[in-house]
Amino acid sequence: MxxxxxxxxxxxxxxxxxxxxxxxxxxSSTLFGPSVYHGSPARNAVALTFDDGPSESTPALLKILDEHQAQATFFQCGANVERLGEVARAVARGGHEIGNHTYSHRPLYLHSSGFIENEVTRAQESIVKIARVKPTLFRAPFGARWPGLASAQRKLGLLGVMWTVIGRDWKLSADAIVARVMRHICNGAIVCLHDGRKLQTKPEIGETLQAVGRLIPLLKARGYRLETVSQLLCPRN
Ligand SMILES: [Zn+2]
The missing domain is CATH 1.20.5 (Single alpha-helices involved in coiled-coils or other helix-helix interfaces)
Incomplete structure (x- = not known):
């Protein structure tokens, strides 16, 4: 050669x-399936999203959201929904949106199309059966997509959702989470936080809870409406 x-x-x-x-x-990649990471820059609205639930810690977050009359979107894992069905239903009852975050939170990369379709379909079936809502949104574990995902999304009618800003709330303090989110916030922003840790039971999310309790008033003071991702993407007015 x-x-x-x-x-x-x-x-x-x-x-x-x-x-x-x-x-x-x-x-911004849509190579492995339709995907968005922000809403319209023309509207003063943002979406808080929470991944990896439902968990034993989710009710404390629901209480904070309820106190502030804020709606959010929860990307749930099917295995967690099966473990904590009542918490999953409480999320839906609170007016929040539920999206699909796979069944077991195993990474999709380096896996076959069959594995990917099974992970996404199993989660969809659990959420429909137990939480009694049908997700139209999907977020890949670790935000990592892979060939085979597009076909699974198409079959289930799921739009991929990444994020405008990720709080890194699994490792940062509440102060740092708030500072990071407020530094990157903008019209149409999708904010990624967590109410679980993969499939862990009783995950520690104290810093996230503190951060959310402080973020919502800060966002409202800046004039942002807090919407679900679907509301952010398809505003009624
Ligand atoms: Zn996750």
Missing amino acids: SEVVAEGLVAALCGAGAIMAYGVRAR
């Missing part, structure tokens, strides 16, 4: 690798 050909091959491989990395992780 000549050096020129070898260099060309390396460049092509690097190019393919970069495209793959973009497709899997970039918030």
Whole structure:
């Protein structure tokens, strides 16, 4: 192999690798299925989203949202919904939106189309049966998509949702979460936080709870309406 050909091959491989990395992780990627990461920049509205629930800690979050009359979107795992059906139904009863976050929160990357379809379908069936709502939104575990996801989303009518800002609330203090979210907030922003930790029981989300209790008044003071993701994407007015 000549050096020129070898260099060309390396460049092509690097190019393919970069495209793959973009497709899997970039918030704006739609390579592996239709996906959004923000709403309209023309409206003063934002969406708080919470992943990995329902958990034993979710009711405390529902109480805070209720006190502030704020609606949010919860991307739930099917296995957690089966474990805590009453909490999943309480989320729906509170006027919040429920989205699909796979059944077991295992990463989709490097897995077959069959595995991906099973993870997404099983979660959808659990949420429909137990929470009694039919999700139209999907968020991939770790925000990582993979070939095979587009077909699963199409079959179930699911739109992928990434985020405008992620709170990194699994590791940051409440102060740092609030500062990070407020630094990046803008019209149409989708904010990613967590009311669970994958399939853990009794996850510690104290910093998230404190942060949310402070974020909502700050967002309202800036004139933002707090909407579900579907309301953010399809406003009625
Ligand atoms: Zn997650």
